[in-house]
Amino acid sequence: MTEAVLEVTNKDGLHARPAKDLIKKAREFNSKITIQNLSRPNGQEVALTPVGLLNSAVRQGHQVRLRAEGPDAEEAIAALSQLITDNFGES
């Protein structure tokens, strides 16, 4: 299993376009990927899906933990981390 803990800096948090970008990227891999919002007291680990993201309620400044399990877990985590730390291509 591989994982990463990151801070989300996008002003929309993980909603709308950033959420869409993250989910589309996750689909490129064959691993099972989960996300957990560490900045919320009841933040559960959930599958990285639209409903899962809405439930995680990740806003700007929150810290999230991504975990992946599967054949390309490491590449998946690397790619998703890159998206987040690059702030989804925004300045």
Add this chain to the structure above:
Amino acid sequence: MTNLLQGVGGAPGIALGKAFRYVLTPTTADVDASPAAALERFRAAQAAAIERLNALAEAQREQGYEAEAGIFEFQALMVEDPTLDDAVVDMVSNQGLSLDAALDAAIAQARASIAALDDEYLRERAADVDAVGMELRRALYGGPSLAKVPAGAIIVAADLTPAETVELPRHVAGFATAFGGPTGHTAILARSRGIPAVVGLGDAALEIVDGTSLILDGDAAQLLVEPTAEQTALYTQRREQQEADRLRRQSLRDVPGQLADGHAVALWANIGRPEEAALALEQGAEGIGLFRTEFLFLDRHAAPSEEEQFAAYRTTLETIAGRPVVVRTLDIGGDKEVPYLGLPHEANPFLGVRGIRLCMQQPELFTTQLRALLRAAVYGDLWVMLPMVATVEDVVWAREQLRLVAAALEAEGIAHRADVRLGAMIETPAAAVTADLLAREVAFFSVGSNDLTQYTMAADRGLAQLVARYPHDSAAVLRLIQQTAAAAKRAGIPCGVCGDLAGTPAIAAALAAMGIDELSMAPALIPVVKEHLRGITFAEAQARAQALMQLDVP
């Protein structure tokens, strides 16, 4: 029997027109022969919904609406969300539910957990789930096309998804929905598009027959069904008046604030989030007189990082394109819930460790904010304002912190501006009474009249009956403001007002005559105040000020 329906909110404006019913209903023919047949229909509906949402996204993107495009694409992904999908498949295959019932249940389930979140913004994300549900239902049952709505019609619906609100043709007079709340996306979209609307009318709205004459009053959130001739005449006149007012104010938007005889008084805006800067500009704000930064610190479990703050300040400066932005450093005290600050319980939080005092106790918090501010200052005209100043020593301490931060950034080779204007909020009686001493130490003043009133009149601003007896336009408060303005003038520094007094037209004029250079208020109030000021001369405003301060009494 009354023909009036009351809603919970909507978008301002009056519309008169005929009802166009936009209600999706399942056809009775939709009973599937088997679970397999039901799931096949479901898959087809999913594909159709995804295609439609992606097409809408593309259309939005072409018009430059990147954010809206992102929302539609996110909804397209949600159409095939495994959680929803699994729920529907399970209920149809293993629990014998019809596709209708399974879809309803799956959407309701997904919605329930999100709607229970403790954040207004996030509760509204539940509307995303609803929108996906409606897109799937539309794909299953078909529905009237919004493009076919006749000109001048008032749409009556259960609710409208963002997709549908976006598709509303320009010639629609307004819309009324049975569901939805005042801060829901439907109301928000209507307001941003300037379409009169009423939401939350209840089930009675769904009984309105196609073609019925309606009058929609978005300000009062009311719908009149089959109005009388008198009602029609009354509302027609009101509508014409509103239109004339709107055009007049729009023509004034780019004209700077001034009295009838040209005496200038700048009209700035108070904002609480970077997104509001654009709205401020739309209303003709000449600057931001108060940028409250608490949104960065509240409702979270850890302090905001320097990067996060820098991004927010920079975005605001870039939006406001060169006009001044006065940022108030964090103004938090014992009355707020901020878990990561460990604030002790205080008996009198409004007289306690708050504002600049809290920054003295937790200097790293202050330093991080100052670093972000000085770095962002490169992108515009940023002024820094200190809350809860009571003594010269308060300012001297803060100025030293600013100097240290600038020196550190310089040593680290990080781009910044060291020469930002540093000002003080005048909200304690101590500051107002010693304004002459403070004026030598800062580059500007801004009077926080709400708190100044509270401390001067010794009346808790949260107690309505006290506030009524000891209001913010009392002679005591206004005399302190005048004293402050005079001290500022003698020292050659600008003095503004950013509390509620600034946005009260009659008082705004008096403040201008007292020597206040700039009034900062909620963006929506700027046009009204601007118009009022243009109708009063300096001499008249001065007389009003004298009367309010009771200085005209012999």
